[in-house]
Structures are given as C-alpha cells and as structure tokens.
Amino acid sequence: MSFSEILSPAGSFDSAVAAVRSGADAVYLGLKRFSARSSAANFTDDELRDIVGYCHERGVKVYAAVNTMLFDSEISDCADTLRMLCETGVDAVIVQDLAVAYLADWLCPDLELHASTQMTLHTANGCKFAGRLGYTRTVLSRELPFDIIASLSGGKMETEVFVHGALCMSVSGQCLMSAAVGGRSANRGMCAQPCRLPWSVKRRGEDYALSLKDMSCLKDLPRLAECGVDSMKIEGRMKRPEYAALSANCAVKARSGEDYDESLLESVFSRGGFTDGYLRREVGSSMFGRRTKDDAKNAAAAYPKIHELYRREYKRSRLDFFVSVKEGEPLKITVMDENGLCAEYVGNVPQQAVNRPCDAEYLKKQLSKLGDTFYELDSLTADIGDGLAVPSSELNNARRTLAESILELRREHYSRVTEYKYNKAVFSVDRRSGSDEFRLRLNVCRAQQLSQIDPQSAELVFLPLDIKQLTEAVQLFPAEKLGVSMPAFTFNEEQDTAQLREAAKLGIKHILCNNFAHIIAAEELKEYGIKAHASARLNTANTPALRKLEQLGIHDAELSCEMKASQINAVGDGIEIGVRAYGRLPLMLTANCPIRAAAGCKNCTGKIYDRTGREFPVKCSKRYGYVEILNSDILCISDKLSDFRAADFLYLDFYDEKSERVSQIVKLFEKGEPYAYGGTVTRGLYYRGLKSTQ
Numbered sequence: 001m002s003f004s005e006i007l008s009p010a011g012s013f014d015s016a017v018a019a020v021r022s023g024a025d026a027v028y029l030g031l032k033r034f035s036a037r038s039s040a041a042n043f044t045d046d047e048l049r050d051i052v053g054y055c056h057e058r059g060v061k062v063y064a065a066v067n068t069m070l071f072d073s074e075i076s077d078c079a080d081t082l083r084m085l086c087e088t089g090v091d092a093v094i095v096q097d098l099a100v101a102y103l104a105d106w107l108c109p110d111l112e113l114h115a116s117t118q119m120t121l122h123t124a125n126g127c128k129f130a131g132r133l134g135y136t137r138t139v140l141s142r143e144l145p146f147d148i149i150a151s152l153s154g155g156k157m158e159t160e161v162f163v164h165g166a167l168c169m170s171v172s173g174q175c176l177m178s179a180a181v182g183g184r185s186a187n188r189g190m191c192a193q194p195c196r197l198p199w200s201v202k203r204r205g206e207d208y209a210l211s212l213k214d215m216s217c218l219k220d221l222p223r224l225a226e227c228g229v230d231s232m233k234i235e236g237r238m239k240r241p242e243y244a245a246l247s248a249n250c251a252v253k254a255r256s257g258e259d260y261d262e263s264l265l266e267s268v269f270s271r272g273g274f275t276d277g278y279l280r281r282e283v284g285s286s287m288f289g290r291r292t293k294d295d296a297k298n299a300a301a302a303y304p305k306i307h308e309l310y311r312r313e314y315k316r317s318r319l320d321f322f323v324s325v326k327e328g329e330p331l332k333i334t335v336m337d338e339n340g341l342c343a344e345y346v347g348n349v350p351q352q353a354v355n356r357p358c359d360a361e362y363l364k365k366q367l368s369k370l371g372d373t374f375y376e377l378d379s380l381t382a383d384i385g386d387g388l389a390v391p392s393s394e395l396n397n398a399r400r401t402l403a404e405s406i407l408e409l410r411r412e413h414y415s416r417v418t419e420y421k422y423n424k425a426v427f428s429v430d431r432r433s434g435s436d437e438f439r440l441r442l443n444v445c446r447a448q449q450l451s452q453i454d455p456q457s458a459e460l461v462f463l464p465l466d467i468k469q470l471t472e473a474v475q476l477f478p479a480e481k482l483g484v485s486m487p488a489f490t491f492n493e494e495q496d497t498a499q500l501r502e503a504a505k506l507g508i509k510h511i512l513c514n515n516f517a518h519i520i521a522a523e524e525l526k527e528y529g530i531k532a533h534a535s536a537r538l539n540t541a542n543t544p545a546l547r548k549l550e551q552l553g554i555h556d557a558e559l560s561c562e563m564k565a566s567q568i569n570a571v572g573d574g575i576e577i578g579v580r581a582y583g584r585l586p587l588m589l590t591a592n593c594p595i596r597a598a599a600g601c602k603n604c605t606g607k608i609y610d611r612t613g614r615e616f617p618v619k620c621s622k623r624y625g626y627v628e629i630l631n632s633d634i635l636c637i638s639d640k641l642s643d644f645r646a647a648d649f650l651y652l653d654f655y656d657e658k659s660e661r662v663s664q665i666v667k668l669f670e671k672g673e674p675y676a677y678g679g680t681v682t683r684g685l686y687y688r689g690l691k692s693t694q
Helices: 013-021 045-057 072-088 098-107 124-132 146-152 177-182 218-226 241-255 262-268 293-310 360-367 392-414 467-476 493-505 517-523 543-551 565-569 594-598 659-671
Strands: 005-009 026-030 061-066 092-095 113-115 137-139 158-165 214-216 231-234 317-325 332-336 342-346 375-384 439-443 460-464 482-485 510-513 531-534 554-558 576-583 586-590 607-610 615-621 626-630 634-636 649-653
Touching: 005 013, 005 241, 013 026, 013 045, 013 241, 013 293, 026 045, 045 061, 045 072, 045 392, 061 072, 072 098, 072 543, 092 098, 098 113, 098 543, 124 137, 124 146, 124 517, 146 158, 146 218, 158 218, 158 241, 177 586, 214 262, 218 231, 218 241, 231 241, 241 262, 241 293, 262 293, 317 360, 317 392, 332 392, 342 392, 360 375, 360 392, 439 659, 460 467, 460 510, 467 482, 467 493, 493 517, 510 517, 517 531, 543 554, 576 659, 594 607, 594 626, 649 659
Parallel strands: 005 026, 005 231, 026 061, 061 092, 092 113, 113 137, 137 158, 158 231, 317 375, 439 460, 439 649, 460 482, 482 510, 510 531, 531 554, 554 576, 576 649
Antiparallel strands: 158 214, 317 332, 332 342, 576 634, 586 626, 607 615, 615 626
C-alpha cells in the first residue's frame, strides 16, 4: 500500500498543535485574508512563522489556503501574501482564483500550488488542466464515487480527497446562495450557510431539505491509499482543537487498518450521524441530517476524553545513537535521524568505574529517556572500553543537547523557502474604453425557445450538450452562431467528449466552458475550429485571471455574478468580457437532488421552498447527475445598460420561458426598457455588492 498523508484542518494555532500531536502528517490553514474559511481564527503572519517552524521540526507539512475569488483591488495585497508565504517556507499554497496562478508565474514560479476544491475539478481533463497550470495536486470534488477517484489517482498529478467532515449541499465553487440571499459570498470565504436553515419541497414545510450529514469515509482509507490517493483530507477549520485531535487520531488508525472510536468521533461533531453516500453512489434521503441540541450536548461531554490524545508529543522521529567510550578519549555521541541528519556531542574523558562499569544496556536506558519529545530511540551502536564509567548526568546533558541540535537541523531540512522576485509589470492595468453598444448572447434549454428569434438579434446562442436539441437548433439558426453550453458537473466525461465531437460535426464551433476541464476539451477539438468561451461559473472577477484565461486559449469571458457594476467597469483591458443580464441565477449546483430525496422523482414539482415560503425552481440535469436550484427572483438589467459600459456582450439566460417570452426579452434589451412581465425582479449583486471579508 502506498503512503497517503493524513491532512488535518488548522483553524487556529491550538488546533494545529492538537492535530500534529495526534499524528497528522500535514495541516492546512488560512491567513487573515484570502481564506475560504474567514470565520475561522486563522493565522497572523507571526503565528504562521511559528507554526511552520513547529511543524517542520516534526516533518509535518503546512499548506496555506489562498483560495478565495479576488477582485482587482486585492491583487497587490495578494502578491504581498504570496511573498510572505515564500519567505515563511510553507510547503504549498491551495488556490482557487487563476489570478494567483498568474501572479505566481511572474513572481514566484517555484512556489508549489494545489488546486482547491473550489475549482470544481473532478475529471481527467480537470486534473490535466491543473497540470497545465503547473499545479502539483488537485483537491477533488467531494461528490465523486470511489471508481472515479481511483481513475484519477496514482498518476503524475497528486490527488487529495476529503474523507471526513462537513458536506456542503452544493458542489464547491458552484454556490451563490449565501451571496444572493445575504451578500455573504462562499467564494469569498463568507458563507452564512443558509442551506442549514429549514427548506422543504412543500410550501411552509418544516424539513431541512438542503442539510447533509457530515461525511466520514475513514474505513475506506486503506482502499483509497491502495488506488493512489496522495492525501486524505479532513474538513473542519472552524472547529475546536479537540475535533482536530480526534479526527487525526482516528484517521491515522484507520489508514493502517486499526479500529478507531467512531462513536466518540460522531459525538464530537456530526449532524445526526455520518454518511459515505457519495463514495458509494448511494445518494438520497439517508444522506440528509442536521445538528441538534443533543449533538451539541454530546460534544461537550466528549471533549475532556480527547485531551489525553494530544497531551504528549506524537513520536515521529527515530534516532540512531553511536557512542564511543574510550580510555583517555573524550566521550563522543553521534545521533542520526531518519533523514540522515547528524549531530555530535563531545564530552568529558571517562573515568575508571568504581562500581558497575558502563555497558550498552546502561547507555540505552539513559539515552532513550526522550520524554515528551517527538523522538524515540531506534538503535544504539556502542564502542565501550573496559572498566569505564560515564555519569548519568552527562548522558542526560548529551541527550538534551543532541535533541536540540537535531531540531535545528530538521527545521532547516524541511524548510521550503521560495525565491520571490517583485515585477512591477504584473500590476500594470490599462482601463477599457467602454461602449454603448452591446451584443446579445442567449442561453436556452430547448431549441424551440428560438423559434421566434431573428438570428440577426443574437451574436451567439448556447444550448445544452444534447444532439437532438442541437440538430433542431441548426434548422433555426446558422450553425456558426450556435454553441454548446457544457454540463457544469459530470460523472462521464468520455461520453460528454464524444457528444461534443458530434456537435462539432454539425458545424457548431463554440463551447461555453462551465468548468475548467472544458478548456482542455476545446483544445482537443482544434481540428474543428472550436472557440472556447468562459462562463461565470469559472468565478472570474479580476484582470490577472482574464489574462490567464487568454493564455489558456479562452476567446472571451463572462465575469462573476458576484461583482458590482463599478468593479466590472474597472476591469483592465484584454479579452472581451460579458455579464449575466437576464435570468434566474443558479444559486446551487448539487449532485443530491432534494426533491428526489424527499418525495421521489415521480412526485417532482420542480420547486423547493425556503422557510418564508418563497419558491425556488429546481432545474434538473438528471442525465449528468446533478440539479440546480435557481433564484426565486429574475435578474434583469435591461434598463440599466449604461451602467455596464465595460461589457462587450450580455448573456440572457432562459429556463422555462416559452418562445414568445424569449422574443419579448430580447426586444426589451434591444430597446433598453424595464422588465414588465410579472414576478419579482432583482438587480443581483451589481449594486449592493458583497459584504466585506475584513
């Protein structure tokens, strides 16, 4: 079985120490800025230096999360953060935004980067994309079953898999619910977890239809390790040190096939128990649960039992001692750790023994007293002259001195200090000139929705990856104006690629990339002249990310729906940009349909309700294994177009609108008139913006 690290959450200094003392091989943490868990205590610069030193002495790796979506106003601060991480010597940086990759290319190309789960990478092309960026590891989406994890692991690209902790209802990186409802962006580390509130498939219901149990796949760690998973990740940067300690302890035991106390682990934190449904392709009602008062009560009672787990150091380093006790020569003791690092102690000349002379048993007894350190004695090799004595006090002093000397060597040995070179050109931004003319692009679900649209009204039209619908669309629109909107999540990438090739044979030359993997798919269809367009699902919100997309072959990009109009207009020059101008924003993409879980597909109403009774449409993409929860309100800025002068094109996104309504909306934008067709209209976040992460 190959070695797979146990990677523990460190929301605070105490949690990091607790995890390390309980056997974690690596910890991941966030700083005060740019962390997807801004509610955790997180680390100051000084605390980071201290914990990196502490971990590296013990051979434990430290990964820093810089995994939020960035705005242009934050790029300089992000670059400063990268400089500090380079100087501190963290082992890798976990990133979401392509801006970080762009900055690293210019400023610190040797800094190791890992693709955050917020990038929604879950396929072979997704891992290939991470490799194209120079990343060494991909943190896979939590929704993957074992067979897909196995197919992605064991190769050149390292894989990291969540094995224990909270499950979001939404696929990571694909949730706008908290942002849309309360301005607290999950992509910016500010999620308010509205999904944990009451939701129901019935109006005024009392269910918790969007709250999943915590996952726990610890029993499968040996199996995951066998297939080549490099890192077993435990979620929980906002939880207490006791949680970090116990989860690490249980994971270490589980990895080696030992029994662990699952009942105690469940009592520390769970939501009505654990689930491994995604790993086993057993989604449904059994995966849902919520935290109760009894859960919290059980946790409070369990905490004292756990303290013993991290009261003492976890033995990590086995030391070999080489001792020379010779008549007329100073005492010499050399110690070597598992890395081959050596330190030497030279002491006093041994005296003739009055009582019992020095022997190997005596030396081993004294030198093995390593107490509450992470060292333990592995072997002793001794060359001892006859009738000589070495006082225990000198051996104790030698042992302490050697342990401290090795400690300094280990800190230097495990350091990952990386060169950082400031480059002013990276930060130069030319403003866009702006225009009063907008080109319209349409996203529709069915070809029939286009039946009343003049092809001259739209620059491009995107349809789902459905050959039947695309074939019908070719009869209504010129093929060169048609494109494929790729599935945002998939469990069968090979099938999608085959269908995309069929679409290309119809003369369709555009694909809307709803996942980074689609950039690779477009590249592999170059012979068809395919153009790749980035959708808002790639969470692009700044100039460096746009530059990176351009380098990767993206023709143009739709900006994030979490930006204010003023931020959109401030984006620097480069590839063309667009904004979502009409439609119901996709608030959540989930691989576990709440309606199917609660009522079954036969009783599907296509709707879900929040605690106030508001209705949210549920868009089914069953063939791909996911559904989307859409906003109850309709986004429309048809009468506000002058506020978006930096945009080159507008996306009009249609769900269940009939062809007549589609035509009306297109004309609305052509005339710049307000929406007047019923329902509640929203301007999204374009004016109110997001709450600050500070």
